[in-house]
Amino acid sequence: QKEVEQDPGPLSVPEGAIVSLNCTYSNSAFQYFMWYRQYSRKGPELLMYTYSSGNKEDGRFTAQVDKSSKYISLFIRDSQPSDSATYLCAIPDQGAQKLVFGQGTRLTINP
Amino acid sequence: NAGVMQNPRHLVRRRGQEARLRCSPMKGHSHVYWYRQLPEEGLKFMVYLQKENIIDESGMPKERFSAEFPKEGPSILRIQQVVRGDSAAYFCASSPPSGTWGYTFGSGTRLTVV
Numbered sequence: 001q002k003e004v005e006q007d008p009g010p011l012s013v014p015e016g017a018i019v020s021l022n023c024t025y026s027n028s029a030f031q032y033f034m035w036y037r038q039y040s041r042k043g044p045e046l047l048m049y050t051y052s053s054g055n056k057e058d059g060r061f062t063a064q065v066d067k068s069s070k071y072i073s074l075f076i077r078d079s080q081p082s083d084s085a086t087y088l089c090a091i092p093d094q095g096a097q098k099l100v101f102g103q104g105t106r107l108t109i110n111p
Numbered sequence: 112n113a114g115v116m117q118n119p120r121h122l123v124r125r126r127g128q129e130a131r132l133r134c135s136p137m138k139g140h141s142h143v144y145w146y147r148q149l150p151e152e153g154l155k156f157m158v159y160l161q162k163e164n165i166i167d168e169s170g171m172p173k174e175r176f177s178a179e180f181p182k183e184g185p186s187i188l189r190i191q192q193v194v195r196g197d198s199a200a201y202f203c204a205s206s207p208p209s210g211t212w213g214y215t216f217g218s219g220t221r222l223t224v225v
Contacts, residue, residue, distance in 0.1 A: 008151060043115070043202050043216030044154065088153055097206075098144065098167065099214070101153035 003027060006089055006102025014110050019076040023089035023102045026070065033065050034090040035074045038104065044088060048074070079109045113137070115205050115217035116185075123223045124193045132188040132220045136205030142166075143186040144214070145178060148200040160186060193224045 006023045013019055021035075032051050036044035048063045050056045050072075056063045062075040072089055089102040116135040124130050136143050142161055146154040159167040160180035171178065175193075180186040190197055202219045 004153075006153070041218070043204075043218045045216065046214065093156075097142065097159055098156040098170075099154075100156070101146075103151070103153040 003100045004089060004091055004102045007105055008103045010106040010108065012108040012110060013079060015079060015081060017079050017109075019079050019083070019107060019109075021074040021076075021087050021089075021105050021107070023072045024070055025072070025091060027091075028067070028070065030091045032092050033063070033072045034092070034099070035061075035063055036088045036090055036101075038086045038088060040085075047087075081109045081111050084108045115140075115203055115215050117201075117203050117217035117220050119220060120218065121221050121223070123225060125225055126194060127192050130190040130193050130197070130222055132190075132201050132203075132222070133185040134188070134203030134205075134217060135185040136203075137215055140205035140207055140215070142206045142208065143180050144204045144206070145186075145188050146202045146204065146216075148202060148219070150199070154202060157188070190222075193222075195224050198222055198224045 004023055004025045034049040035047045037047045038044040048058055050063045050065050053065050053067045060077045064073040076083055086104040086106045088104040090099040093100055115137055118133050144159050145157040147157055148154045156170040158171050158178045162180055163182050175191045177189045200219045200221050202216050204214045204216045206214050
């Protein structure tokens with residue numbers, strides 16, 4: 001079983017739709033959870049991070065963590081064509097300075 | 112303030128040749144990390160270095176791969192005797208001593224082995 005699993009998609013939705021991206025993880029010791037956005041031919045950039053359970057909102061983006069089910073989500077409201085990218089969940093490996101990434105979900109927002 | 116600089120952006124090598132990938136961290140960043148992204152897969156950690164030290168190389172293949180971060184100059188990821196399976200995007204990230212919270216990725220080097 002992979003440490004972090006993510007549906008690779010691809011996911012295609014119309015502009016303005018609400019998008020839900022999800023990951024599951026296996027190690028209950030994980031405490032911090034991150035979402036990275038990667039545009040085509042570019043490096044990943046940190047979008048949001050959360051600690052433990054609960055929600056965190058930043059503009060049109062909401063990150064949600066449910067530690068009881070080891071499930072993390074990223075919601076995008078009022079999606080825009082500029083949101084078209086690959087979204088990767090990432091978790092810092094406990095005690096180590098490295099990130100464990102999901103496979104990434106390729107998202108396309110159609111005008 | 113330049114970000115993480117990786118070069119070359121694209122590299123084509125024939126099977127059996129050597130590939131050298133370079134990474135210059137952001138100014139003030141002393142930690143460097145290398146990740147590999149295979150087609151349709153997420154990023155996989157390879158190695159974590161500080162100046163003149165390899166801190167964690169648990170993700171490096173046992174053979175043909177090596178990395179260094181000298182006192183002066185960029186970090187180098189070296190792949191000897193490349194094979195087709197080495198074709199991937201290789202990303203470098205750097206951070207200040209605080210670690211993963213300050214990660215900044217470069218735009219990557221896309222290696223194609225023909």
